[in-house]
Structures are given as structure tokens and as C-alpha cells.
Amino acid sequence: MGSASTDDKDPLVIFTPSGKRGRFAKGTPVLQAARALGVDLDSVCGGRGICSKCQINPSFGEFAKHGVTVREDALSEWNEVEARYDRVKGLISGRRLGCQAKVMGDVVIDVPETSQVHRQVVRKEASTKPITMDPATRIVMVEVAEPDMHEPSGDFERLKDALAQQWDVHQVSAALPVLAKLQTVLRKGKWQISVALFQPDEGGVVQILEIWPNLHEGGIYGLAVDLGSTTIAAHLCDLTTGAVMGSAGIMNPQIRFGEDLMSRVSYAMMQEGGATEMTRAVREAINTLGGQIAEDAGIDPKLILETVFVCNPVMHHLLLGIDPVELGQAPFALATSDALRLSAPDLGLSTLNPQAQIYLLPCIAGHVGADAAAVALSEAPEQSEDLVLIVDVGTNAEILLGNKTKVLACSSPTGPAFEGAQISSGQRAAPGAIEHIEIDPATKEPRFRVIGCDLWSDEAGFAEATAQTGITGICGSGIIEAVAEMRAAGLLDGSGLIGSAEQTGTPRSIPTGRTHEYLIFDGTATGGPRITVTQGDIRAIQLAKSALYAGARLLMDQMDVDAVDRVVLAGAFGAHISPKHAMILGMIPDAPLEKVTSAGNAAGHGARIALCNRAARKRIEGGVRAIQKVETAIEPRFQEHFVAANAIPHKTASMPNLATVVSLPDVNFGASGGGGNDDGRRRRRRG
Numbered sequence: 001m002g003s004a005s006t007d008d009k010d011p012l013v014i015f016t017p018s019g020k021r022g023r024f025a026k027g028t029p030v031l032q033a034a035r036a037l038g039v040d041l042d043s044v045c046g047g048r049g050i051c052s053k054c055q056i057n058p059s060f061g062e063f064a065k066h067g068v069t070v071r072e073d074a075l076s077e078w079n080e081v082e083a084r085y086d087r088v089k090g091l092i093s094g095r096r097l098g099c100q101a102k103v104m105g106d107v108v109i110d111v112p113e114t115s116q117v118h119r120q121v122v123r124k125e126a127s128t129k130p131i132t133m134d135p136a137t138r139i140v141m142v143e144v145a146e147p148d149m150h151e152p153s154g155d156f157e158r159l160k161d162a163l164a165q166q167w168d169v170h171q172v173s174a175a176l177p178v179l180a181k182l183q184t185v186l187r188k189g190k191w192q193i194s195v196a197l198f199q200p201d202e203g204g205v206v207q208i209l210e211i212w213p214n215l216h217e218g219g220i221y222g223l224a225v226d227l228g229s230t231t232i233a234a235h236l237c238d239l240t241t242g243a244v245m246g247s248a249g250i251m252n253p254q255i256r257f258g259e260d261l262m263s264r265v266s267y268a269m270m271q272e273g274g275a276t277e278m279t280r281a282v283r284e285a286i287n288t289l290g291g292q293i294a295e296d297a298g299i300d301p302k303l304i305l306e307t308v309f310v311c312n313p314v315m316h317h318l319l320l321g322i323d324p325v326e327l328g329q330a331p332f333a334l335a336t337s338d339a340l341r342l343s344a345p346d347l348g349l350s351t352l353n354p355q356a357q358i359y360l361l362p363c364i365a366g367h368v369g370a371d372a373a374a375v376a377l378s379e380a381p382e383q384s385e386d387l388v389l390i391v392d393v394g395t396n397a398e399i400l401l402g403n404k405t406k407v408l409a410c411s412s413p414t415g416p417a418f419e420g421a422q423i424s425s426g427q428r429a430a431p432g433a434i435e436h437i438e439i440d441p442a443t444k445e446p447r448f449r450v451i452g453c454d455l456w457s458d459e460a461g462f463a464e465a466t467a468q469t470g471i472t473g474i475c476g477s478g479i480i481e482a483v484a485e486m487r488a489a490g491l492l493d494g495s496g497l498i499g500s501a502e503q504t505g506t507p508r509s510i511p512t513g514r515t516h517e518y519l520i521f522d523g524t525a526t527g528g529p530r531i532t533v534t535q536g537d538i539r540a541i542q543l544a545k546s547a548l549y550a551g552a553r554l555l556m557d558q559m560d561v562d563a564v565d566r567v568v569l570a571g572a573f574g575a576h577i578s579p580k581h582a583m584i585l586g587m588i589p590d591a592p593l594e595k596v597t598s599a600g601n602a603a604g605h606g607a608r609i610a611l612c613n614r615a616a617r618k619r620i621e622g623g624v625r626a627i628q629k630v631e632t633a634i635e636p637r638f639q640e641h642f643v644a645a646n647a648i649p650h651k652t653a654s655m656p657n658l659a660t661v662v663s664l665p666d667v668n669f670g671a672s673g674g675g676g677n678d679d680g681r682r683r684r685r686r687g
């Protein structure tokens with residue numbers, strides 16, 4: 001490897017965007033200059049002119065800022081290697097191969113994003129920092145010495161020598177299946193092979209995961225899996241570029257053993273072999289999901305070399321094949337809370353490459369899992385100047401509260417209502433599901449929007465636009481809006497009781513037994529569904545939101561605060577929850593509305609960060625130790641907060657910020673004809 005020359009007469013090479021500069025002897029390849037200066041310029045083939053990862057953009061002319069003039073002949077002329085590459089694959093105009101172009105005069109060289117190893121992957125949701133690529137697995141190409149009778153050594157030993165000499169890679173090992181095909185691959189590649197190197201710790205031991213003859217151009221991939229109680233969601237990521245090649249989700253098949261975590265723990269307790277059965281079901285589902293997502297992206301699943309899992313503690317144990325029985329009772333001891341490094345066969349993940357490496361994020365505590373750790377990794381509350389409450393909404397809510405000084409975490413059993421389950425007209429988020437709803441406070445008439453159509457139901461063309469999908473039910477974000485809108489329109493009182501037609505003044509309030517339901521849409525005339533919000537639905541949402549609020553409130557108690565500066569709503573459908581409606585419902589504590597933001601699937605994003613950046617794994621492994629966990633199940637205050645939070649929005653908490661955006665009607669349907677279990681308390685008129 002060359003080093004920067006000290007001779008003032010040598011050409012000055014300035015790299016952008018890093019700004020790194022140095023003088024190099026004429027004839028130094030740009031790649032060599034970049035390496036000497038520690039410039040982030042990629043190379044897989046080691047300068048053989050075949051991988052094209054080292055592409056650079058030289059600039060010519062006056063650069064007053066840098067104090068140089070770059071002449072047209074600042075780099076050597078195109079050589080035959082570049083010309084051939086351009087002929088065969090095509091090189092973007094103005095680009096050169098850094099390993100072929102040589103420095104001949106002062107030059108300014110831009111390293112495009114695609115040629116940077118540690119490139120940044122910008123997140124679509126854009127609310128947090130981009131991911132910097134630093135994956136544990138990378139590909140390099142090596143030229144291995146041929147065997148020599150006079151210097152006997154094994155092919156693997158010569159491969160290790162080549163890695164040391166050509167890539168400065170040491171302490172290399174390979175599993176038996178890799179060794180078993182090494183001789184064939186070496187000879188097929190005429191002693192040039194591509195090697196996938198797995199090095200989870202910088203400077204640490206290196207494991208060869210896969211080998212290919214010549215230059216492997218098929219890419220290497222990783223799966224970031226958010227293993228939830230209700231759904232399993234995965235992103236397939238390119239381990240070199242960080243690009244998401246595909247995303248998919250399936251229902252967790254363990255639902256048939258119990259909808260929430262505790263019922264799965266009971267199934268494990270009550271049924272002989274129950275835990276094993278659930279382990280098998282979830283592993284099968286992951287195999288199916290991995291295969292499907294790769295097939296959809298047109299990628300061989302055997303090119304999936306890494307997988308990162310985030311999950312709650314019960315799912316964590318069931319995935320690992322550990323009986324979760326201890327998690328069902330205090331003191332909620334985990335078998336292990338540390339991050340885990342495993343390989344695909346350990347978990348029976350046969351769809352992936354047999355050498356694929358698995359990483360499970362650490363758990364925070366018995367009820368606060370690796371999913372909460374992933375949310376912390378994604379949202380970085382420990383770096384926040386202001387006090388941020390992060391709520392990851394799912395069947396189990398992960399809640400974090402903190403700032404630079406302290407971070408607290410808890411988990412709260414919300415149940416599956418927010419995901420549309422246990423709701424009479426509930427369904428998963430799919431085309432045809434109502435996702436937004438407004439109710440006119442004067443007429444009490446609803447209008448809504450369904451997934452797959454941008455029009456409101458009272459706009460011209462809506463019927464035609466939804467003819468294909470139909471109007472099929474209400475998804476999680478839709479039910480939150482429906483209940484909040486009913487409260488704001490005076491169809492629902494503070495205790496959560498739906499008023500009668502007489503009390504509310506709308507025939508859409510229809511008696512069903514001793515309670516009422518509110519009719520949103522009746523498609524029965526044309527064979528469609530009748531979509532209503534029943535008293536039972538309201539109760540399910542009340543329970544779910546009370547659990548969420550009580551968890552948040554408990555953390556605020558521990559932090560000794562009555563308000564938070566901002567709220568981040570996360571979760572698979574977190575991005576779709578309307579902050580205003582979440583606040584009317586009392587899902588979250590009062591906060592300025594503009595300070596309530598959505599982060600999308602933060603746990604899934606945390607998994608992606610850990611997949612693409614090995615330093616992030618270290619960061620969260622250290623970070624979880626600093627997070628103080630609060631156990632909701634044994635905190636008496638949780639129950640108190642839960643009861644108070646049953647009212648909509650809340651029985652006792654003042655909500656000054658909410659009052660600036662909506663005035664909730666002072667109605668009470670418990671006194672006459674409501675037929676429910678209202679406790680008769682009256683809410684103070686707000687605003």
C-alpha cells in the first residue's frame with residue numbers, strides 16, 4: 001500500500017466529499033492514493049479492473065476553494081481495462097475506474113455515493129438519521145497461489161495467505177461445508193475466487209461464509225425481521241448498498257395457540273410439548289417468509305448470509321426453542337438477556353444459506369424485549385435534548401421515555417385491538433379497509449377513506465374508485481379515528497358509552513341488546529358488509545389505550561414529570577395513526593400536537609440498522625444496560641393509571657394542548673336509556 005508523498009513537487013490529490021488530500025508520486029493509482037489517505041473508496045476485486053466498485057469522478061478546471069488547477073491530463077489516459085469494462089458493462093460518462101486511473105497532476109476526485117463502502121442509506125420516513133453502511137459481511141476477491149509440490153500446503157492455507165497479503169485480513173476460519181467445496185471452486189475460478197467474509201467485531205476473527213469462482217456479481221443479502229406476536233415483518237436488504245430489495249409480512253402462525261403473549265405462555269405451561277409446537281410453527285413461518293421475499297425480489301435465498309431478529313421476550317424464547325414459562329410469573333426471569341450470535345441451522349432456518357449468521361438484539365428485561373432495544377436503536381432517545389416519549393404500538397406496546405440524562409423503558413399488554421383484531425368490523429390494513437374517518441359534529445354523518453383510494457366517501461367518483469376493492473372493514477388506524485371522532489361528535493360520552501338515537505340525534509345510533517352501535521357504512525343491499533362500531537369495540541379500544549397510557553404514565557412517574565416535550569408514535573401502523581385522534585382517545589399523554597410525530601416501524605428499522613452496521617450492535621448491547629426498566633405487571637401505580645385512563649380521553653389528567661385543537665362535548669349517556677355501565681362522572685367542558 002502506498003503512502004502520501006512529502007515531495008512538494010508531487011501532484012496534489014484532493015478527494016471529495018471527505019476533503020482528504022495528499023501528495024503522491026506521478027503514476028500512483030487513484031485507489032492506492034485513496035487507501036493511503038483512508039478515503040472510503042470501495043473495491044471487491046482488489047484493483048484487478050473487474051468489479052467496478054472503485055468508480056470515481058475526476059473534476060477539471062479551476063478550484064479556488066482548494067487552491068488547485070486541474071488540467072485535462074491530470075489522470076492517465078483511459079487504458080485497455082477501462083475501455084473493455086466500458087464496452088462490456090458501460091461506464092457512466094466522466095467516470096473512471098480508480099484502480100486503473102493514475103495520478104499525473106494535481107487533481108480533485110469525487111467519490112460518488114455508490115463507490116463508498118460506508119455509504120449512507122437514507123430512511124424513507126426521514127425522521128431519524130440515515131444508516132451508515134458498515135455490515136459484518138462483505139465480499140472480497142482474491143487470487144490464490146496454485147499448489148506447489150516443493151512447498152506443500154493446503155488450498156485453505158494458501159487462501160488465508162492470499163487474504164492476509166491482498167486484503168490484510170487475518171484470523172480466518174471456515175466451516176466444513178465451505179472447506180468441502182473450496183478445491184472445486186478454486187479450480188473452477190482458475191485460482192481467483194470471491195469470498196464472503198463475516199467479521200462481527202472490527203479487527204476480530206473472520207469467518208468465511210461462502211465462496212464463489214471468479215467475481216461474484218449476484219450480491220449478498222440480509223434479512224431484518226421484526227417478529228411480533230401478531231405479525232412477522234421482514235425487510236430483505238442488500239448487504240453492500242443497504243438497499244431494501246423487498247419487504248413482506250405474514251401473520252404469526254402462533255396466533256392459533258393464543259392471541260396474546262400470556263395466552264401463549266399458558267399454552268406452553270398447560271400443553272405437553274406446547275412450547276416446541278410453537279417454536280416449530282414460528283420457524284416454519286420465517287422459512288416461508290424468507291423464501292417468499294427472496295423469490296419476489298428475484299434473489300436466490302441462499303445469498304441471504306445474515307439475519308437480524310427483534311422480538312419481545314416471549315417470542316424471543318419461542319424462536320430460540322426455550323420454554324417461556326418463567327416469563328409468565330414474577331420475577332419474569334429471561335433465560336438470557338444478552339445479544340445472541342447464532343447460525344441458521346441453530347434455528348432450523350433451512351431456506352437461508354446454511355452458513356447464514358443470525359443476530360438477536362439484546363433484551364432489556366423480562367417483559368421488555370429486543371424489540372424495545374431495536375426501537376431505542378432506531379429512535380436514540382439517549383441522544384435527545386428534550387424529553388421524548390416513544391410508543392411502539394402493537395399487541396404489546398414498547399414504551400421508552402428519556403433524554404440525554406436517563407432512559408426508561410416498559411412494555412404494556414395492549415392486546416391486538418389496535419391491529420384491528422377483536423373489533424367487530426376490524427381487519428388488517430389492506431385495500432378496502434377504512435383507514436380514515438370524519439364525523440360531522442352537527443349532522444353526526446360519517447365520511448371515510450379506504451386503503452387504495454385517495455377520495456373521501458362523499459366525493460364524486462368514490463363508488464367507482466372502490467368498486468374493485470369494495471369497502472371491507474376497519475383497520476387499526478381507522479378504529480382509533482372512529483372512536484375519537486365519535487367522542488368529538490358527541491356520540492360517545494367520557495366514560496365510553498355510545499348514546500342512543502334519541503340522545504345523540506342520529507338514526508345511525510342503533511340499539512343492539514342493552515347497548516348501541518354506530519353505523520358507519522351499510523353495504524348489505526349490494527351484498528357488502530355492514531360496518532359499525534359497537535359498544536364492545538369501544539371497550540376493547542378503551543382497554544388497549546388504557547394499557548398504553550398507563551405504561552407511559554408509569555414511566556413519567558418514575559421520571560418525576562407531568563408532561564413530555566414530544567411523542568413519537570411507532571409500530572407497524574404507527575405511521576398511520578393520526579396524532580390528533582390518538583390524543584382525543586387518550587392513548588398518549590397530552591403534548592403539543594406538532595410535537596407528536598410518527599416513526600413508522602421503529603423496531604423493524606432498528607433491526608435494519610443492526611443488520612447494516614455492526615457498530616450499532618455494540619452500541620445497543622451497551623445501551624440496554626443503561627436503560628432502566630420498569631415492570632408494569634408488579635407496579636401498583638400501573639393499575640391506578642389504567643383505571644383512570646379508561647375514560648376518553650382521561651378521567652383526571654388535564655389536557656391543555658388537546659383543548660387548543662378540539663372542544664369535546666360534555667355528554668353523559670349513562671343517566672337514562674344508555675344501558676351501559678357508565679359511572680356517572682361528567683367531564684368538564686374543554687376549550
Ligand code: FES
Pocket residue numbers: 031042043044045046047048049050051052053054097098099100
Ligand atoms: S477495484 Fe475492482 S475494478 Fe477497480
